[in-house]
Amino acid sequence: MVTAQDFILKINTEYSSFERFGDEVVVVNFLKGKYYNLEGTAGVIWDLLFNGMTLSQLIDCLAKLYQIDTETISPHISSFIEQLKDEQLLTLAASTDEVEPEPTEVSSPFSPPLLQVFDDLQDLVILDPIHDVEAERGWPARSDPS
Amino acid sequence: MIDQFIREKCEWAAKLCKQMGATQKHYRFGPVRPTIQFIRDDCLKEYTPALTHANIDQNGDFTIYVVNGAFIEPPPTKWIFPQDTLDKLRQAYWEPNKGYALTADDAQGIWSLYDRKAGRALYWVRDLLTLPDWEFGAPLRQILHWRAMDTGCQLAHGAVLEGGILITGKGGVGKSTTAMGAVLNGRRMVGEDFVLIQPGNPPIAHSIYCTVKLSEHSIRLLPEVAPLVAPGTKGEKRRLYLDKKNMLNSVPLEKLMVVKVGQKNRITPLSRAAALQALAPSTLFLMHTAQKQQLKVLAEIVRLLPCFLLEVNGDPKTCLEDACAGLV
Numbered sequence: 001m002v003t004a005q006d007f008i009l010k011i012n013t014e015y016s017s018f019e020r021f022g023d024e025v026v027v028v029n030f031l032k033g034k035y036y037n038l039e040g041t042a043g044v045i046w047d048l049l050f051n052g053m054t055l056s057q058l059i060d061c062l063a064k065l066y067q068i069d070t071e072t073i074s075p076h077i078s079s080f081i082e083q084l085k086d087e088q089l090l091t092l093a094a095s096t097d098e099v100e101p102e103p104t105e106v107s108s109p110f111s112p113p114l115l116q117v118f119d120d121l122q123d124l125v126i127l128d129p130i131h132d133v134e135a136e137r138g139w140p141a142r143s144d145p146s
Numbered sequence: 147m148i149d150q151f152i153r154e155k156c157e158w159a160a161k162l163c164k165q166m167g168a169t170q171k172h173y174r175f176g177p178v179r180p181t182i183q184f185i186r187d188d189c190l191k192e193y194t195p196a197l198t199h200a201n202i203d204q205n206g207d208f209t210i211y212v213v214n215g216a217f218i219e220p221p222p223t224k225w226i227f228p229q230d231t232l233d234k235l236r237q238a239y240w241e242p243n244k245g246y247a248l249t250a251d252d253a254q255g256i257w258s259l260y261d262r263k264a265g266r267a268l269y270w271v272r273d274l275l276t277l278p279d280w281e282f283g284a285p286l287r288q289i290l291h292w293r294a295m296d297t298g299c300q301l302a303h304g305a306v307l308e309g310g311i312l313i314t315g316k317g318g319v320g321k322s323t324t325a326m327g328a329v330l331n332g333r334r335m336v337g338e339d340f341v342l343i344q345p346g347n348p349p350i351a352h353s354i355y356c357t358v359k360l361s362e363h364s365i366r367l368l369p370e371v372a373p374l375v376a377p378g379t380k381g382e383k384r385r386l387y388l389d390k391k392n393m394l395n396s397v398p399l400e401k402l403m404v405v406k407v408g409q410k411n412r413i414t415p416l417s418r419a420a421a422l423q424a425l426a427p428s429t430l431f432l433m434h435t436a437q438k439q440q441l442k443v444l445a446e447i448v449r450l451l452p453c454f455l456l457e458v459n460g461d462p463k464t465c466l467e468d469a470c471a472g473l474v
Contacts, residue, residue, distance in 0.1 A: 017438040019445040024419035026445075028427055030437050035427045037419060118423065120316060124431035 007092040009081060010052035016089055018046070023107065031088060033122040041066075042113035044106055045080060052093065055081060066110035073110065080113040087117070148239050149246045151226045152259045156266035158220060159211035168211070173200045176342050176352025176396060177297040178290060180267075181206035185213050188274055193285040195376065199356045199393040208265040210289055215255070216273040240292070240435035247292045249434050254278060258288040262296055279381035283357035284340050290354060291433050299344045299352075300443045303429040306336035306351040310400030311466075312451070314425045320458055321405050322383075323364040327462030330370055334394040348398040349447050356393050359383040367462055401452050408457025411468035421453035 011018075015031035025038040025046050038046050044065070048058060059077050063070045084090045162168075168183040169190055182197075184190040189212045194201075213220075227237050237250040245262025255272025267289040271277055291301045304314040305325035315321050322338055329335050339359060342352040358371075361383050365372055374386040404416055404424040426444045430437045454473070458465040 017441045019422060019441060021418040021422070021449075024417065026419050026422050026426070028430055028437070028441055030430065033431055035423060037423065118427070121427050121431050124428065 006054060007094060008052040008054055009049055009058065010091050010093060011046065011050050012089055012091045014091075020047075027089065029087060029089065032119075033124060034087065034117055034119045035121070036087070036089075036118065037116040039114070040108050040111050041106075042080065042115060045077070045113055049084075049090065062110075065106050068110055076112040080115065083115045087115070148226050148248060149241065149244060151223065152246045152248055152261050153264065155220060155259055155270075156211070156261045156264060156268050159213055159268040159270075160209070160266055162213070162218065163211050170209075171197075172202050172204060172206050173197055174202045174204075174206075174395075175200055175290065175354045176344055176350070177299060178293045178342060178352075179204075179206040180208055180210050180286075180290070180293070182210045182212060182286070185211070185218060189214050192274060192282050195387045196283055196285055196355045196357045198387070199390045200353060200395070208262075208267065208293060210267045210269055210286060212286075213268065213270045214274045215270055216275065220270065236434075238434040242295070242436070245296070247288075247435060249288045254281070256281065258286070260289055260292045262292075267293075279379055279385065280359070280383075283359055283385045284355050287340060287354075288433070288435075290342070292435070294342050295436055295439070299342050300440060301340055301354075301429065301433065302343050302351075302425065302444065302447075303340055303432060304425060305338045306341045306353075306397060306399070307466075308334040308336075308394050308397060310348070310351075310397050312341075312351065312399050312402045312425075313405055313456070314402065314421075315405035316424070317428070318361075319405050320407060320462070322358060322360055323367060323462045324405055324456070324458055324466055326358050326360060326364070326368055326371060327464070328466045329358075329388065329392055330368060331463045331467060333466075334392055335388060336394050336397050343399070343443075343447060345443055345446060347450055348400065349450060350396055350398050352396045353393055356388045356390075358386050358388060360386070364462070399447070399451055401454060402448065403454045403456040405456050405458060408459055410457065410459050411465040411472075412457050413454045413469045413473045414457070416453045416455040418448050418453055420455075421451075422448045 016027055016029045018025055018027040023039055025043045027036040048061060059070050059074050063073050163183040163185055166185055168185050170181055170183045172181045235252045239248040247260040250257045257270045259268040269286050269289060294301055304312050305321050306312050307325060307328050313321050313325055325338050336351050336353045337355055340354055342354055344350040371386055375384045376386055379385040402421050404421055422445055426441055430440055456469055
């Protein structure tokens, strides 16, 4: 039986894009009109999820990289993953084949991953209050409310 | 279907402008060279002040038709977007391989259409009188954005001053005031709100608009600009147009500064990640199409330029020069 733990977590590149500068990753979410900063461990997780892996693979990989036991690291990682999901920055795919995690060197010690969220520009992004359009009249006519 | 729609509407606009003897003007914004045809004088009067400094005599290499729908409504057509988008007020479409693009902002009543192959674009507004004030300060920017991308360039939301200083920062933090202060202190301006950036090493900023938008508070700080405010401007910020003598057509970029109000005027190094956060999101969210490509281009520009935090305090006419004096 496939459980939630078996799903591959992968960065959602359909509505987001990112750039890395050393230890920092800047992510822009075009769907939500937000942008984010990820540093240190958060950036490492972002890189690992670019090609996708399950949550348990991610925790194991990070535990190995940072030389910390999985029980200690697991709640921090799970919480961060939930944040990414809430922001629609992750997609889920059913796990079928074994995914080999990409080895990564880490340049700084483990710190609880943090997603810094900036939403000051949300007003610039599409806001779609409902309105009626008569399909037959089409552009640029709106339907007459009367 | 959308491609055909864009083609047909641009063709319709071209015929209409020819029939009605539209007034045309030619412009140069770096490598982007439009000829703009205005069906009616009201459009000419409202949109050209922001572009005057870039007016040239030679024909452009593509044509933008400006139509006021209050007087000229195009022939109706079927809804061209997917049926499940009927309730959406804003749409965007961009097909770079075929050279078609469209943004439809039904909230503001502005449609921009672009047909690269035919060298035509249509800027249709539902009613000039109901447009938001900021549209007159930076008109036609969606179309200029698409043409810029076709020439390998990129629109960016920020101010650029003589000396190659690209200034950016959160809304309301003082970019415009700082930039206008620097102009009053003798620096020429390339742009205050949007500029066109040509990637390279160094990147080059080209002027598009001579508009400056300032709040009432900023105008009180810079009383010399009060007589320059365009009459009838409304909204949170007042609009003024700089004279050609205060404008610079192009400048190689030398540094990027993110503005912030501080305790004193000073410049300190800033991480490139913070610089990109200040520069990119507003540009991307305002342009609606080709956002991933834009982010890449802006990131490359940030990687090339030294990045600084510009803290400002006190007289806006001198804060930039004071801060630069301390920069080694």
